[in-house]
Amino acid sequence: MPRGTLGGMRATIDDYMRHLDGALIGPGRLKQDMLTEARHGLVDAVEGYREAGLPESEAERQAVAEFGTVVELAPAYQAELAMGAARQLALRLALVPVLLSQFAQLMWWRAPWTASGPFPPDAYVFASDVQDHLGYVVALMALSAYGLMMWSARRRGPVRRGLAKAVGVGAFALVAVNSAGGFVLYVWSVVLWNAALTWPPMLLGGGAIMVAYWWLGRSAATCVAAARLA
Known part of the structure; x- marks a missing residue:
């Protein structure tokens, strides 16, 4: 995957994770572990869709749709x-x-x-x-x-x-x-x-x-x- 594409994907994920982080309150270490696990799941999903041939924007949309919105999660x-x-x-x-x-x-x-x-x-x-x-x-x-x-x-x-x-x-x-x-x-x-x-x-x-x-x-x-x- 080209470096610029991966960087754009991670920027989108960072924005999603900031929203999720702001919506949650709890012990720092436990919260960070949960957010890290969620981030890894999103990255893996996007990369999987990319390898299947989807363009970057569609791969991100599919990954987030499958993962769920912040309000849902x-x-x-x-x-x-x-x-x-x-x-x-x-x-x-x-x-x-x-x-x-x-x-x-x-x-x-x-x-x-x-x-x-x-x-x-x-x-x-x-x-x-x-x-x-x-x-x-x-x-x-x-x-x-x-x-x-x-x-x-x-x-x-x-x-x-x-x-x-x-x-x-x-x-x-x-x-x-x-x-x-x-x-x-x-x-x-x-x-x-x-x-x-x-x-x-x-x-x-x-x-x-x-x-x-x-x-x-x-x-x-x-x-x-x-x-x-x-």
Whole structure:
């Protein structure tokens, strides 16, 4: 095939792919994989029609007609992106909060006030225990949601869309509760032990936890946005 012909074909495909890309919302890597697969399918189809003797313009028209318009394809692609976003989010929720619960213990490692500072009140101890165990509750809920999504993998329509949206909204709520609880405990710790305000493990750990919750919140936002368009 002449170089100019192939370049023109790819320019037409690039335009089609830009429209498809703009019509979809979802996790970046999954979306890119889907778009790459679609592009390869179009290129192969056009080249096949060209080898069969069709002129370039007709080969492109036939390939796109066979592949489907963006309006026709976008709903199916978006549904897959929504479920992919929900599965990805569920796996992150099953892992990250548990790791953060363990990581939070290191913030107190060899803290000077644990030996010489005042003993915390019962309310603080209770809130701290709840916060520590909340990560495991979130992980269990996330694994349950992931299993439900795998069970409904062959279903279509509002069932899958509703499930993906529920995972995203639920993740927002859980991230908000965990973040608020962690912030309250951090401030309470500083009030009880002034040294906590400058203790390096507390500062580094608090920053890392904030970044982790921001990451989870961003994933939840992507999941909700993808489900709304599905």
